[in-house]
Amino acid sequence: MxxxxxxxxxxxxxxxxxxxxxxxxxxxxxxxxxxxxxxxxxxxxxxxxxxxxxxxxxxxxxDPSLYRIIGLDIGRATLEIVVVDLNGKIIKTIERDMSDRKGPDDYFEVIDPLMNELKREIETAGHSILGLGAGVPGPMDYSAGSLLDPPNFPGWKGFPLQRTLEEKFGLVTLIEDDARTSAMAERWYGLGRSVQDLVFITMGIGIGGGVVHGGKIVRGTNGLCGQVGHMTILLDGKICDCGNRGCWETVGSIPGILSRWSGGNTMEQLKEAIRQGDAEALECMENTLGYLETALINVYNMYDPELVVLGGRLYPYLADYLLPVQNHLRSRLYAFAKDRLRIEPSTFGTSQSAVGAAALLFGFLLSEPVRLLALNDGA
Ligand SMILES: [Zn+2]
The missing domain is CATH 1.10.10.10 (Winged helix-like DNA-binding domain superfamily/Winged helix DNA-binding domain)
Structure with a gap:
């Protein structure tokens, strides 16, 4: 089946x-x-x-008529909920700004009413909910279904997210690191339909990565596989939250980029300064692209993917430079592989993680349809 x-x-x-x-x-x-x-x-x-x-x-x-899947993305600054049908079509999107909220209690004050209303709405319309997927900042403790100690995400250390969601909403629930949910959005609903090996790189406040090999998420021994943001870019660089020094994230994430520019505090300001030809802003972007290229060549040589997908809130500020970056990469990549270099933007924009959270359940349905339906009957 x-x-x-x-x-x-x-x-x-x-x-x-x-x-x-x-x-x-x-x-x-x-x-x-x-x-x-x-x-x-x-x-x-x-x-x-x-x-x-x-x-x-x-x-x-x-058949898009009966079943719905809910995808939830619990982010550091935003909360997003999507409802998709079995074709991966997004039926509904809900977004909330969470930048002034801290810790699970604050978040669930927002999630509870939204989810309960959404469940009622879906069921009243005669649809059946197959399950709930949630993307969260990693790293995670997969055996416990909880968060470990995500940087810049106070109050969530050790929080039993999977059990809490299951108990609150009575749905079959899967949780995953948000870079990996993003990778699964591409795998099941986006560019990955014909691709078995892909790396998704999400760049924003932090930099994360999701590795799909042979169509499956690769987590590694400690769940750290694909933590591309923590590859060392500068030998004598700044200490990172992870404990290492000179990680790509310390210079290539939004805060990392802005820490290397004294002319402002936002990416919009930096973009405007570049447009006006400001020398310091131009140098900052040139270095940013140099770090990106170095990171990408490392990703290629380590994972040899068919496809690299770039996403996250930083991506729109780098999109215009993607072509020259790819040209530089070709000159640095093994000659026989350079024609197959393929780097694309995320299909789902900033909804990548929420859509991918729903895709976790879709993956479950495809691999074990009978078991998922039986779990639903028992739920
Ligand atoms: Zn690090």
């Missing part, structure tokens, strides 16, 4: 005959499995015109 769902996801629309060809299962088995999936309202049939003769064929695709 999982394999059939995965093929349908990959192709978005596929016929039963093609499913037989792609999976190697017998047509009888495909008929039975697809019948069961249609009964479960996970997939549906529709007619599509195919080929140059314009013949109408019965195709299969995900």
């Amino acid at each position: 999982s394999e059939v769902l995965e093929r349908i996801w990959q192709h978005q629309q596929i016929s039963r005959v093609e499913l037989v060809e792609h999976t190697g299962l017998t047509s009888g088995t495909i008929t039975n499995l697809t019948h069961e999936l249609i009964e479960l309202k996970l997939i549906r049939e529709f007619e599509a015109v195919s080929g140059n003769v314009g013949r109408r064929r019965v195709m299969l695709g995900f």
